[in-house]
Amino acid sequence: MTRTLYELQGQDDKRFSPFCWRTRMALAHKGLEATFEPVQFSQKDKIAFSNQKLVPVLRDGETVIADSWTIACYLEDKYPDAASLFGGSVGQGLARNMNFWVDMSIHPALARVIVADTFDNAIDTADQVYFRESRESRFGMTLEEFSPRSDADVSKLQNVLSPAIATLNVQPFLSGDAPAYADYILFGTVKWAAASTDRIVFPNDGPFGAWLIRMYDLFDGYARTSGAAAA
Template identity: 40%
Template sequence: MTILVYELVGSDLSRPFSPHCWKTVMSLAHKGLEFERIAVPFTEVPLVENGAAKTVPVIRDGDRLVSDSFDIALYLERTYPERPSLFGGPGGEASARFVERWSQMTIHPFFGAAAMLDIHDRLAPVDQAYFRDSREKRNNGRSLESVASEREARHPEFLKKLEPLRSTLSYQPFIGGESPLFADYIVFGAFQWVRVMSPFQYLPAGDPVLDWFDRCLDLYDGIGRSAPAAA
């Protein structure tokens, strides 16, 4: 049975961009499962499966609905144990929790601010209104333009914060080791988020993190490249 996965899009339905939805898409591809991707703009998320969740991704697998990218990965691991593992065991699950917290506290804050205006500009008008209102409230009333204007100044410090990842990738091709695991998809999702929505060059040429990201984009017949980079 084909699994349905609901994922966030802007005005261009062919460019899903949510970092969390990309984690789920990569997880499904990793497991080799058949799935259908359903595009959902911001203002239609409350309508998904009759309000099953406040955010996407959401998957429907037969009569099962699962939300939250990490919970979806755990569900896929337990429901399809005969397929390639997303974690490589309980230790991998625990390590992935750490990677998720690190990504959410280190990568997401910079990307969320730096790409904020680019994301807004790629949404449909009704979603732009929602996005501007919600994001400016999160930033104590600061305009999207004001927040995004700081990205050049903050960029060098952000690159320094990637040193643990950069160093890890000097030993092995993926965060998961010789092959990718869910921990890779957590971080991949963040970089895919800005690749799809912002033309800003977040990683310099020759950076081991960029080389790793390119390897991830090529996984599973290049599913990551199915959404074109922003120009």
């Protein structure tokens, strides 16, 4: 059976989409092989078969699934004998909440910190006009005005992040003793930052830094060596 993940491709082949990384890590967690098909913002025709416009899209044999959360639930249901992404219904419910927390609390704070860097360092030249125009329309100001690379914005991000840091101070993973999908949700966001800037925006020391090392070490160092070579 053919399994293909369509994921966002950036400058120098960087894979910087946090949502696509969630699915990458979920596939690795389940031990499922896949081919990765790069898609730039300007190549939405590549995923027209999914009847929507956003990556990630997973084609699993004859089945097509869009949206990282929907894909995770699909994988959990379809491959129940592989390692669980959620550890049961309570874990799935709370992972859903983690998904919203990262999307609605962490991402807005992180965007302030790095989106100008994302433009400079992660967006392919062919996509830069689209990226700038769509984001500046959303923000109501230029990328550089929205994201002035200020230390104050880094502090605000780390303040929003503080509950996760506290959790990682008392247990090795957000999901407890072993990694699960909730960890991949936040880790995908770290990969977005890593592809965008060399500045330290997430802590690289303390409990969070130790968790990052554990996450990068998973699956034989998968997140170091695959996909985002330059990140």
